[in-house]
Amino acid sequence: MEEERKETIVDVTHDDGSSEEEEVTADAVMPSRSRLGFSFSVYKMPKRNPKAFTTWETLLLGYQSLGVVYGDLGTSPLYVFSSIKLVEPTERDLLGILSIIFWTLTLMGLLKYVLIVLHADDHGEGGTFALYTLLRQHMNFKSEMVMSLKSLDSDANLKFHSRRSSITSKAQKFLEESTIAQKFITYIVLLGTCMVIGDGALTPAISVLSAVQGIQSRSSTITQTYVVWISVAILLLLFFLQRFGTSKVSFLFSPIMILWFGFTAVIGVYNIVRYYPPVLKAISPHYIFYFFADQKTYGWTLLGAIALCITGAEAMFADLGHFSKGAIQLAFCSTVYPALILSYAGEAAYLIKNPGQLSTTFYSSVPEPLFWPMFVISTLAAVVASQALISASFSIIRQSTALGCFPRVTMIHTSKNHEGQVYSPEVNFFLMIACILITVGFKGGAEIGNAFGVAVIWVMLITTFLLTVVMIVVWQTNIALALLFFAAFSIIEGVYMTSLLNKLVEGGWVPFAISAIFIVITLTWTYGRSKKAQYEAKNMIDRKNFEELMTSTRRVPGVCFFCTDLMNGIPPIVRHYTELIGSVRNVTVFVTVRTLPVRSVLPDERFNIGKLGQSGVYRCLVQFGYMDVHTMEGNEFAESVIAAFREAAEDEEEKKMLDAALQDGIVFVLGRVILKMTEKQGKIRQFVINNFYRFLQKNFRSNVATLKIPPGKQLQVGMLYEI
Secondary structure, rough: OOOOOOOOOOOOOOOOOOOOOOOOOOHHHOOOOOOOOOEEEOOOOOOOOOOOHHHHHHHHHHHHHHOOOOOHOOOHOHHHHHHOOOOOOOOHHHHHHHHHHHHHHHHHHHHHOOOHHOOOOOOOEEEEEHHHHHHHHHHHOOOOOOOOHHHHHHHHOOOOOOOOOOOHHHHHHHHHHOOOHHHHHHHHHHHHHHHHEEEEEEEEHHHHHHHHHHHOOOOOOOOHHHHHHHHHHHHHHHHHHHHHHHHHOHHHHHHHHHHHHHHHHHHHHHHHHHHHHHHHHHHHHHHHHHHHHHHHHHHHHHHHHHHHHOOOHHHHHHOOOHHOOHHHHHHHHHHHHHEEEEEEEHHHHHHHOOHHHHHHHHHOOOOOOHHHHHHHHHHHHHHHHHHHHHHHHHHHHHHHHHHOOOOOOOEEEEEOOOOOEEOOHHHHHHHHHHHHHHHOOOOOHHHHHHHHHHHHHHHHHHHHHHHHHHHHHHOOHHHHHHHHHHHHHHHHHHHHHHHHHHHHHHHHHHHHHHHHHHHHHHHHHHHHHHHHHHHHHHHHHHHHHHHHHHHHOEEEEEEEEEEEOOOOEOHHHHHHHHHHHHHHHHHHEEEEEEEEOOOOOOOHOEEEEEEOOOEEEEEEEEEEEEOOOOOOOOOOOHHHHHHHHOOOOOOHHHHHHHHHHHHHHHEEEEEEEEEEEOHHHHHHHHHHHHHHHHHHHHHHHOOHHOOOOHHHHHEEEEEEEEO
């Protein structure tokens, strides 16, 4: 085959309504002739160079990142000081708190994320999943894993697949041989992604509430109840607008955040000059020692509130796919970091002279003439911060679905220019209900801050752990340096976490509850899929029986695309189909979709094709990355695949057969499998498969609903698998 191929993207309805991966070896994708008589055609990938950004492009992306990446981190001055419960704080207390904030932003924000974590991208994609897929590209994970994404030899030719080092360290060998270590890593990844989704419900609640609470500082008639219901109204509007897509309003995000950072920095300087000019001496870490010497154990309990100053730092890495490392680093160093330091320093300077206004720090420190303009800007900035985490939740669910570890939900692409901008009505509804319940249930109290802090610090701890593994396996960093990184940041984040765990009964349980819901769904779904895959692998049709089946079955004109998950055999549902229909098309193509642990697969890398021995029987392997859009245009797909087979045809007779079959019409056969577990497997497993897994199959979206195949050209075949 030639190197260039027309772009055709395909999505396959699998037997249980999911997009599924198989654990296979290289021989599974390219079976030998002794097994299936299958000759395989492999693309020779041209060399490609990564995109280089010009100075102007970096500046523009840096400006845009202010409105998408830094909304959450940038609005943290709204609620950090007001979340600290300290009666009549002294000057040393406030300088100590400011010193903790400064060093937290410097060590965790600047050093960890900006200078280190951003370099652990998967060809431009960031986030917990990116770290995981990066590891999967450099390690051979064992079978029976939660996310079955075994690498193949041909994967190394893909543009967005990282190149493995020829040197394998002892640590890498241990990880490749230890199933327990691999499962631990996988479950940690799932916990981290679920925590980010929990963050998507908590960020709107705390951001909008903190912005609206400014009204109370100017009117004693406005009670907390009014604040809560005003916040609920804004949240309802925010979630309602999600259906229109981020692109419709995103052009306003950056100007809003520019105003926010500008106003908070200027007000911070004003408060420093007016109230306490030497406040920046808090940069000296010895004030942290004074703080804990004075407050002792109670100072440790306050760390949970102070930890809110770093909320949103994970977004720098999670949203990396929309920007570039240089742009995010530039925006943080030139705008976000100095603005935050000045804002917190200004609030501390104000509180040193007005310690009784700790609970309303932000709005109390705003000069009277600027109050209402600042209230409007704060509310808008809170909406921007909320939008970023809601959009991130949509993207995470999309990636989880693509990797086959979450049931399919509706995914609507809201932008023609940006594939990553998606909207899910089901996820949006869940986040809206969770957010409103949190807001009303806690009545805008400190419990929301406790829950928010737990989610943020857990995600950071997970990132520290995964990045350490990346350092050892991918970067091949000296193990002493990697362990030094892990020890330093796990201690810092661990201290924060111990303080927050003390708040579990005071709201800290919320992110764990949200995570538990998604983890249960994920584990149930992947367990059911693995049982289905095991059944098909055990009961697949062998070469001899397959040839007999195709020889004895009547042929009819046309092309049949049979969608199957197996890449190393023929599933038992094929026999069931031939028994029901009593015939097969002159050209039968077994189509398998494979989602790779890479961000994207280029159009000319999409297809691998081959023959299955019998005349007119072919295989077509369709490959996607976890950020690719899956669609199936029936006619376009058929024409492209048949054209590929014509190019690889052995003689003119085969070409004529292919052309004639295409003219006679096409049909897509999609399997629908119901699993039934017998009692001998145990009551718990039987309940999981026969009840919960089947419930997910029935109530989550089937791939059939997303395929753009004319109803008259698709046929679904059902079959019961007893396992």
